[in-house]
Amino acid sequence: MKEVKVALVGNPNVGKTAIMNALAGTNEKVGNWPGVTVQKKTGRYNFRGFEIELIDLPGIYSLTSYTLEERVARSFLLNGDYDVAVNVLDVTLLARNLYLTLELLEMGLRPIVVLNKVDELQNLGFSVNKKELERSLNLPVVEVSAVRRTGLEELSELILQVATGDLKPKGFVPLYSDFLENAVSLIEMKLKRELPSSFPFNLRWFSIKLLERDPEVQDYLRKKFKNWEEVEREVNRIEEEVKERFNCDLPSFVARERFFLASKIATNAVKSSVELPLYTLSDRIDKFVTNPITGIPVFFLVMWGVFKITFDLSAPLSDLIDKFFSNLLPSFFEKALSGAPPFLLSLINDGLLAGVGAVMVFLPILAILYLLMSILEDIGYMARAAALWDNFMRFFGLSGASVIPMILGFGCNVPAVYATRAMRSSTLRLITMLIIPWISCSARLTVYAIFVGAFFKEHKSLILLFIYGLGILMALLFATLISKFKETSSECEFFIELPPYKLPSFNIVLSQTWIEVREFIFKAGSVIFVVSFLIWLVASLPPGVEYAGENSLVGHLGKLLLPIFKPLGIDDWKPVVALIFGALAKEVVVGTLGTLYGVGEEGLEKLLSQTFTPESAIAYMVFTLLYIPCVATIAAIKQESGSWKYPAALVVIELITAWITAFVVYRGASLLFS
Amino acid sequence: MTLFEVREGDKVKIVAIYGGLGVRNRLSSIGLYPGAEVKVIKAPPGPVIVEVAGSRIAIGQGMAKKVEVEKV
Ligand SMILES: Nc1nc2c(ncn2[C@@H]2O[C@H](COP(=O)(O)OP(=O)(O)O)[C@@H](O)[C@H]2O)c(=O)[nH]1
Numbered sequence: 001m002k003e004v005k006v007a008l009v010g011n012p013n014v015g016k017t018a019i020m021n022a023l024a025g026t027n028e029k030v031g032n033w034p035g036v037t038v039q040k041k042t043g044r045y046n047f048r049g050f051e052i053e054l055i056d057l058p059g060i061y062s063l064t065s066y067t068l069e070e071r072v073a074r075s076f077l078l079n080g081d082y083d084v085a086v087n088v089l090d091v092t093l094l095a096r097n098l099y100l101t102l103e104l105l106e107m108g109l110r111p112i113v114v115l116n117k118v119d120e121l122q123n124l125g126f127s128v129n130k131k132e133l134e135r136s137l138n139l140p141v142v143e144v145s146a147v148r149r150t151g152l153e154e155l156s157e158l159i160l161q162v163a164t165g166d167l168k169p170k171g172f173v174p175l176y177s178d179f180l181e182n183a184v185s186l187i188e189m190k191l192k193r194e195l196p197s198s199f200p201f202n203l204r205w206f207s208i209k210l211l212e213r214d215p216e217v218q219d220y221l222r223k224k225f226k227n228w229e230e231v232e233r234e235v236n237r238i239e240e241e242v243k244e245r246f247n248c249d250l251p252s253f254v255a256r257e258r259f260f261l262a263s264k265i266a267t268n269a270v271k272s273s274v275e276l277p278l279y280t281l282s283d284r285i286d287k288f289v290t291n292p293i294t295g296i297p298v299f300f301l302v303m304w305g306v307f308k309i310t311f312d313l314s315a316p317l318s319d320l321i322d323k324f325f326s327n328l329l330p331s332f333f334e335k336a337l338s339g340a341p342p343f344l345l346s347l348i349n350d351g352l353l354a355g356v357g358a359v360m361v362f363l364p365i366l367a368i369l370y371l372l373m374s375i376l377e378d379i380g381y382m383a384r385a386a387a388l389w390d391n392f393m394r395f396f397g398l399s400g401a402s403v404i405p406m407i408l409g410f411g412c413n414v415p416a417v418y419a420t421r422a423m424r425s426s427t428l429r430l431i432t433m434l435i436i437p438w439i440s441c442s443a444r445l446t447v448y449a450i451f452v453g454a455f456f457k458e459h460k461s462l463i464l465l466f467i468y469g470l471g472i473l474m475a476l477l478f479a480t481l482i483s484k485f486k487e488t489s490s491e492c493e494f495f496i497e498l499p500p501y502k503l504p505s506f507n508i509v510l511s512q513t514w515i516e517v518r519e520f521i522f523k524a525g526s527v528i529f530v531v532s533f534l535i536w537l538v539a540s541l542p543p544g545v546e547y548a549g550e551n552s553l554v555g556h557l558g559k560l561l562l563p564i565f566k567p568l569g570i571d572d573w574k575p576v577v578a579l580i581f582g583a584l585a586k587e588v589v590v591g592t593l594g595t596l597y598g599v600g601e602e603g604l605e606k607l608l609s610q611t612f613t614p615e616s617a618i619a620y621m622v623f624t625l626l627y628i629p630c631v632a633t634i635a636a637i638k639q640e641s642g643s644w645k646y647p648a649a650l651v652v653i654e655l656i657t658a659w660i661t662a663f664v665v666y667r668g669a670s671l672l673f674s
Numbered sequence: 675m676t677l678f679e680v681r682e683g684d685k686v687k688i689v690a691i692y693g694g695l696g697v698r699n700r701l702s703s704i705g706l707y708p709g710a711e712v713k714v715i716k717a718p719p720g721p722v723i724v725e726v727a728g729s730r731i732a733i734g735q736g737m738a739k740k741v742e743v744e745k746v
Pocket residue numbers: 010011012013014015016017018019059116117118119120144145146147148377378379505508
């Protein structure tokens with residue numbers, strides 16, 4: 001079968017994902033672009049005996065090399081590892097979307113132009129003149145509605161025609177004002193004089209980018225051209241002239257010209273039968289939800305609703321799954337394999353089933369949270385929440401879009417890491433997912449509950465407030481620190497587009513949820529499974545020892561590590577082993593302590609009050625809060641950042657920070673309580 | 675006057691944008707460049723929301739203070 005590779009390029013929010021879903025169904029893969037944390041989606045489908053692979057480039061507003069997303073998209077388009085370029089436009093915002101189309105044409109690309117959301121355009125009382133647009137752009141144009149699933153066959157048809165060479169789009173060369181054209185020719189002439197025969201780029205495009213002071217293009221020239229300085233002087237001279245005559249800097253001037261042309265083409269193509277659409281209701285809601293006084297209560301109400309629905313719905317399901325894997329199946333195997341060596345039984349029950357169970361109990365929470373998050377995104381609330389929090393989060397080098405993942409972290413860190421997908425800026429997204437583990441998830445609460453019950457009955461809320469506050473403080477501190485290194489100030493996520501509110505389209509929401517849950521099972525699931533198995537191994541080797549007992553490998557490990565914990569006031573190896581098991585999931589800490597002290601969770605409180613002092617108890621809680629993320633979170637971060645580098649660094653940093661903080665808290669508490 | 679000091683319903687023209695090249699490029703590509711006219715949908719507190727080229731754009735305080743505008 002012949003393969004056709006298609007690059008999808010367009011602004012954020014134009015519906016590229018929706019088109020991919022409509023064409024390829026759930027046959028979609030999510031990964032990362034090589035070497036960077038930018039998400040890459042690909043989808044495949046068969047059409048007329050061809051296998052078509054859709055490659056979703058990051059959503060971008062322009063093709064200048066200022067952000068990671070723009071650089072990824074541009075270098076992919078320039079390197080040409082694809083057969084057909086498809087430019088997806090939101091037809092309800094035609095002028096703005098054509099800006100990118102003009103940039104593509106400048107580069108010498110001749111994409112198929114997809115006008116998506118025609119259904120909405122009609123609802124608004126507009127119609128688009130496709131022929132007129134085809135004529136002005138000199139490119140094939142197809143009207144599509146990903147939601148209504150119209151025009152898709154025509155699109156596939158066009159893709160094939162271009163791929164096989166039956167159709168050769170000509171493309172027009174965007175021409176701007178005389179002044180700009182003169183400037184471009186001047187630069188072109190200067191470049192031509194020294195042009196190497198192998199010059200790989202469109203010269204006109206290159207000259208325009210120089211006028212826009214594109215960093216990558218400038219660097220390229222600085223290295224390759226001898227008379228770069230002369231070119232630079234010329235650009236500076238042109239800039240002076242533009243400043244004088246047009247009261248505008250050169251890059252903005254070029255952008256403005258492009259915008260004028262895009263608007264002109266759009267006005268010619270879109271016919272209106274009614275007055276301009278005024279989303280007045282939408283505007284009124286926006287005033288309410290993005291004003292801090294009214295917006296913050298609304299935000300917390302929404303988040304509360306999300307948590308309530310998620311936990312109410314998922315708890316019984318998770319319990320059922322947990323029972324199935326930790327009671328039902330194990331007792332079944334105990335009966336079925338009676339007489340088999342205990343080692344084998346333990347392998348199946350404590351090793352394999354516990355591992356599968358550890359993956360499966362996450363599914364209800366993940367699926368429901370995903371679903372709710374996609375709905376919030378689809379109706380348009382996410383963008384408002386991001387706008388609401390932007391000022392505050394910028395203080396810590398983050399953006400408003402980081403708030404929702406962070407809040408979700410209080411429920412469970414795993415879906416919180418996945419929720420960062422809604423963030424546009426890859427750098428800020430990476431930082432956000434790295435700080436999520438500091439936020440105290442509900443699993444950690446089980447550990448605090450037992451220690452607070454044993455030591456701080458009178459000051460319960462105060463201690464919990466301290467622990468939760470410490471987690472938030474660490475997260476924000478850490479964010480501020482990384483953003484200093486990553487220079488997020490140059491990130492351009494400083495404005496947020498607010499799409500009109502709308503009803504969620506359930507087929508999009510459902511198929512996205514399904515795709516993401518499936519990805520979790522296969523990618524993160526395998527890591528979780530392997531780690532659970534390893535932990536089982538160290539707990540049951542050498543053969544014949546009591547599971548996780550004093551003489552098992554993990555028992556020895558606990559004793560080996562004990563000196564490290566002595567300064568935190570911990571004198572017994574058992575809590576140390578519990579922490580090792582806590583890497584699986586933080587709630588396991590309590591269960592392990594119960595097993596090791598042989599008392600079950602009920603008698604634990606009493607026993608702990610003998611082994612710990614209040615000071616070491618609070619140090620142990622702080623350590624549990626801050627030390628390594630659970631394996632599912634680690635796996636999620638690996639999956640989302642595309643590299644082991646980040647979770648590995650995180651583990652090291654967290655361990656060190658946890659120890660130092662616990663030590664300081666232990667000392668502080670010793671002074672305070674004495 | 676900056677975009678931070680506008681009032682709801684104002685129509686303003688952008689005079690200048692103070693910020694790095696990246697910032698200016700980004701804003702121009704969505705239609706916010708010196709000379710562009712925008713309508714103010716919402717003023718502070720909270721983000722400023724403007725209508726530009728048919729879409730609604732929310733701009734944070736820090737950025738809004740860097741956009742010099744005049745009433746039209
Ligand atoms: N009315 C309408 N809305 C659409 C259509 N395609 C996508 N959308 C909506 O546009 C928004 C952005 O879509 P998405 O696929 O996430 O955009 P992407 O950022 O380009 O991947 C979502 O709310 C979709 O429901 C369409 O054909 N018609």
